[in-house]
Amino acid sequence: MSEKPAVPSTGPEIKPIILVSYPKIILLYPTFFASVLAAILACFYNVEHQHNQSIAVVFLGIMTINMVVLAFDFPRTTSLIVFFVVVTLGMGTALLSIYFPTLLPNLSDMLKKIDPRANSTFYVCFATMLGVIYVGVFVYIRFDYWEVRPNELLHHHGFLSSLERYSAPNLRISKEIDDVFEYMLLRCGRLIIHPSNEPRAFVLDNVLGIDAKETAITKMLGALQVQIRDDRDSTTP
Numbered sequence: 001m002s003e004k005p006a007v008p009s010t011g012p013e014i015k016p017i018i019l020v021s022y023p024k025i026i027l028l029y030p031t032f033f034a035s036v037l038a039a040i041l042a043c044f045y046n047v048e049h050q051h052n053q054s055i056a057v058v059f060l061g062i063m064t065i066n067m068v069v070l071a072f073d074f075p076r077t078t079s080l081i082v083f084f085v086v087v088t089l090g091m092g093t094a095l096l097s098i099y100f101p102t103l104l105p106n107l108s109d110m111l112k113k114i115d116p117r118a119n120s121t122f123y124v125c126f127a128t129m130l131g132v133i134y135v136g137v138f139v140y141i142r143f144d145y146w147e148v149r150p151n152e153l154l155h156h157h158g159f160l161s162s163l164e165r166y167s168a169p170n171l172r173i174s175k176e177i178d179d180v181f182e183y184m185l186l187r188c189g190r191l192i193i194h195p196s197n198e199p200r201a202f203v204l205d206n207v208l209g210i211d212a213k214e215t216a217i218t219k220m221l222g223a224l225q226v227q228i229r230d231d232r233d234s235t236t237p
Contacts, residue, residue, distance in 0.1 A: 019146040039123035170196035
């Protein structure tokens with residue numbers, strides 16, 4: 001009686017891993033939410049109200065922190081803590097001088113001369129401007145992203161859907177977290193991809209959820225290597 005040939009079992013389909021390199025402006029989302037909140041609060045106070053000045057001081061402080069994140073790198077947690085302490089003390093001192101002018105009279109006089117104030121329309125316009133840019137960013141990344149599959153690496157780019165293919169086996173990846181602040185905001189970092197048949201490496205900055213992406217890619221490539229090794233062993237007489 002002849003035996004039936006064994007049918008190879010097909011495992012669950014492995015979903016591709018999508019990698020997107022975002023521009024640094026996505027790290028301004030705290031300023032975006034601060035402008036929305038400031039617009040709501042400013043609706044209840046006129047421009048000359050004391051609370052309006054406090055809203056402006058807090059908004060400028062948050063925006064300054066965000067700009068520093070874009071301008072500088074904080075490779076260590078210690079430097080980030082020192083920066084937060086300095087900013088917190090500065091904003092706290094400014095607010096105290098606004099509500100208690102006699103406590104720090106010199107600083108209160110200086111703030112009166114500067115007098116940062118804005119109405120709700122300003123904050124709405126600022127939030128709208130950032131919102132439009134964010135919409136443009138999320139439309140743009142639909143036309144420029146990487147796709148990691150078990151047997152190949154794909155680069156989709158351009159409005160005409162140009163596609164570049166690279167071999168995935170023996171693919172090497174490196175993860176770098178140069179800025180602790182950026183990692184705290186969006187769990188983002190730099191991912192460096194080294195295809196085996198390419199002399200150059202591809203650098204993807206600001207990859208969101210970089211830890212999860214790296215783990216998924218490592219797991220996929222590890223499963224592929226085990227599968228190739230098993231196939232070779234099964235063909236050995």
